[in-house]
Amino acid sequence: MVPRYARPAMTAIWEPEMRYRIWFEIEAHAAVKMGELGVVPESAGKALWDWWATNPKIDVAAIDAKEAVLKHDVIAFLDWVAEQVGPEARFMHQGMTSSDVLDSTLNVQLARASDILLADLDELLAAIERRAQEHKYTPTIGRSHGIHAEPVTFGLKLAEAYAEFSRAKARLIAARAEIATCAISGAVGTFANVDPSVEVYVAEQMGLEIEPVSTQVIPRDRHAMYFSTLAVIASSIERIAVEVRHLQRTEVLEAEEYFSPGQKGSSAMPHKRNPVLTENLTGQARMIRSYALPAMENVALWHERDISHSSVERFIGPDATITLDFALARLTGVIDKLLVYPERMQKNLDRMGGLVHSQRVLLALTQAGLSRDESYRLVQRNAMKVWESDGQLSLLELLKADPEVSAALSEEQLEEKFDLAYHFKHVDTIFDRVFGG
Numbered sequence: 001m002v003p004r005y006a007r008p009a010m011t012a013i014w015e016p017e018m019r020y021r022i023w024f025e026i027e028a029h030a031a032v033k034m035g036e037l038g039v040v041p042e043s044a045g046k047a048l049w050d051w052w053a054t055n056p057k058i059d060v061a062a063i064d065a066k067e068a069v070l071k072h073d074v075i076a077f078l079d080w081v082a083e084q085v086g087p088e089a090r091f092m093h094q095g096m097t098s099s100d101v102l103d104s105t106l107n108v109q110l111a112r113a114s115d116i117l118l119a120d121l122d123e124l125l126a127a128i129e130r131r132a133q134e135h136k137y138t139p140t141i142g143r144s145h146g147i148h149a150e151p152v153t154f155g156l157k158l159a160e161a162y163a164e165f166s167r168a169k170a171r172l173i174a175a176r177a178e179i180a181t182c183a184i185s186g187a188v189g190t191f192a193n194v195d196p197s198v199e200v201y202v203a204e205q206m207g208l209e210i211e212p213v214s215t216q217v218i219p220r221d222r223h224a225m226y227f228s229t230l231a232v233i234a235s236s237i238e239r240i241a242v243e244v245r246h247l248q249r250t251e252v253l254e255a256e257e258y259f260s261p262g263q264k265g266s267s268a269m270p271h272k273r274n275p276v277l278t279e280n281l282t283g284q285a286r287m288i289r290s291y292a293l294p295a296m297e298n299v300a301l302w303h304e305r306d307i308s309h310s311s312v313e314r315f316i317g318p319d320a321t322i323t324l325d326f327a328l329a330r331l332t333g334v335i336d337k338l339l340v341y342p343e344r345m346q347k348n349l350d351r352m353g354g355l356v357h358s359q360r361v362l363l364a365l366t367q368a369g370l371s372r373d374e375s376y377r378l379v380q381r382n383a384m385k386v387w388e389s390d391g392q393l394s395l396l397e398l399l400k401a402d403p404e405v406s407a408a409l410s411e412e413q414l415e416e417k418f419d420l421a422y423h424f425k426h427v428d429t430i431f432d433r434v435f436g437g
Contacts (some may be wrong), residue, residue: 001014001318001319001322001323002323005284005322005323005326005327006322006323006325006326007322007325007326007329009116009325010113010116010321010322010325010326011318011322013109013112013113013116013321014109014317014318014321014322016058016060016064017057017058017060018109019105019109020058020060020063020077021058022105022108022109022206023074023077023101023105024048024052024058024081025205025206026100026101026104026105026184026202026206027048027078027081027092027093027096027101028045028048028049028052028092029201029202029205029206030092030093030094030096030184030194030198030201030202031044031045031048031091031092031094032045032046032049032201033045033195033197033198033201033202034091034094034095034194034195034198037195037197037198039094039095039195040091040094041088041091043088044088044089044091044092047085047086047088047089048081048085048088048089048092051084051085056084059080062080063076063077063080064076066079066080072098074093074098074101074102078092078093094193094194095186095192095193095194096184096186096194097186097187097216099183099216099217099218099305100183100184100185100186100194102310103183103214103217103218104182104183104184104202104206104208104218106313106317107179107180107181107182107208107218108180108206108207108208109317110176110179110180110223110226110317110321111176111179111180111207111208113317113321113325114172114175114176114179114180115176116321116325117172117230117233117321117324117325117328118169118172118173118176120324120325120328120329120332121165121168121169121172121233121328122169123328123329123332124165124328124331124332124335125162125165125166125169127332127335127336128158128161128162128165128335129158129162129435130336131158131335131336131338131340132155132158132159132161132162132431132434132435133155133435134155135153135154135155135158135340135342136153136155136427136431137153137155137424137427138153138154138155138340138342138345139151139152139153139154139342139345139346139349139420139424140152140153140154140157140254140345140348140349141345141348141349141356146246148348148351148352148355148356149356150356150357150359150423151349151356151420151423151424152423153424153427154254154255154340154342154345155427155431156427156430157243158335159430159431159434159435161236161240162434162435163434164236164239165233165236166434168232168233168236171229171232171233172229172230172233174229175225175226175229175230176226177209178222178225178226179222179223179225179226180207180208180209181203181208181209181210181211181218181222182199182202182203182206182208182209182210182211183199183210183211183214183217183218184198184199184202184203185199185211185214185216187216188215188216188304188305189213189214189215189216189304199211215303215304215305216304216305217301217304217305217309219299220295220298220299220301220309221299223295223298223309223313224292224295224296224298224299226295227291227292227295227316227320228292228295228296230288230291230292230320230321230324231288231289231291231292233288233324233328234284234285234288234289234324234327235285235289237281237284237285237327237328237331238281238282238285238286240278240331240335241278241279241281241282241285241331241334242278242282244256244257244275244278244334244338245275245278245279245282248273248275248278252344252348253341253344254340254341254344254345254348255338255339255340255341256273256275256338256339256341257273257275257276257277257278257334257337257338257339258334258337258338258339259273259339277330277333277334278334280330281327281330281331281334284323284324284326284327284330285327287319287323288320288323288324288327291315291316291319291320294312294315294316295312295313295316297312298312298313349420351391352386352387352391353386353389353391353392353393353394353395354386354394354395354396354418355383355386355387355391355395357395357396357417357418358379358380358383358395360417360418360422361379361395361399361405361409361414361417362375362376362379363375364409364413364414364417365378365379365405365408365409368408368409369408370408378402378404378405379399379405382395382398382399382402382405383395385398386398396414396415396418399414400414
């Protein structure tokens with residue numbers, strides 16, 4: 001985790017003290033249920049929760065000092081709690097194994113992280129929708145292969161982003177449900193020394209579902225899917241970031257990141273206004289995607305358990321969620337304050353002498369009786385003249401002067417094919433599909 005790219009609420013989920021607090025809750029809930037079952041005295045669970053009610057500060061340093069000697073983090077924690085609570089603490093962890101605590105805790109953390117990420121997505125979606133409605137009919141050029149294609153609206157570009165992040169939200173909801181499971185099943189997962197009802201109780205108390213079969217660990221295919229979902233969301237962030245970066249290029253300049261008063265773009269060149277936020281988002285997306293692969297490699301553990309996954313998850317759990325939280329918030333800010341230049345969009349639309357209307361002329365010629373190949377040839381030979389003139393010539397005027405074209409289409413018919421509004425007649429339909437009617 002890099003503090004520069006971290007926000008407090010998400011970071012707090014991964015702080016050592018929070019992890020130990022979740023460990024305690026799992027152990028204490030298990031002790032309560034075991035007390036009800038008569039496995040341990042009912043006083044054991046009460047003693048734990050009575051101590052907890054004083055809201056003690058978890059002494060992370062003291063636990064870490066124990067771990068340095070014991071070489072086992074869960075045992076170090078249990079020993080420290082026993083020193084605080086007294087003799088009743090000996091009934092903690094009855095029949096349980098370390099993975100019961102560690103895996104259930106990780107999934108609590110990932111579920112809580114998901115809740116923050118889902119809130120982030122809601123804020124991003126709201127910003128995108130607002131700007132999409134604002135520019136619903138703002139004409140701009142659509143590009144394929146980076147080359148002018150046909151007219152679109154800037155609102156449609158944003159509507160596409162809204163639909164994409166709506167899918168991201170649905171995937172994250174599903175990933176949260178899949179990751180939010182609890183295992184309190186003991187060594188190798190057979191419940192030999194802990195009753196299954198303990199797992200049910202702890203799961204309910206911690207807001208998790210029970211893991212149907214857990215060996216000694218919760219199956220890591222769940223985590224692989226979770227981190228893959230975060231990676232896909234990161235890729236969507238990068239797609240929008242790259243779009244903004246391209247639109248901010250000096251030769252295009254149809255939109256750009258907000259440039260605040262006093263901001264400086266270059267240490268050497270005072271004129272620079274660089275797309276630093278979206279470039280940063282591209283870099284963060286690369287990192288978030290990189291965490292998906294080790295999560296997939298964690299799936300293949302030895303037999304009922306090994307700990308080859310453990311060190312990996314200590315990295316990717318905090319880093320992926322903290323970075324994605326930051327990236328979503330940053331992208332929301334970029335969209336919210338994005339500077340949009342409709343006049344420049346129109347200028348770029350007109351830049352190539354009407355070439356963007358070539359398809360309509362092609363179709364009109366076929367409807368007038370010419371073959372598609374002949375129609376294509378007639379339009380292309382005029383379009384290439386415009387292209388080679390760098391847009392100084394007009395496609396419409398060249399077509400009017402072409403005897404083979406004018407034999408098939410009148411001037412009025414040709415002029416009608418250059419109507420920009422024609423391309424936007426279904427914008428309302430698309431918006432209704434994306435945002436609802």
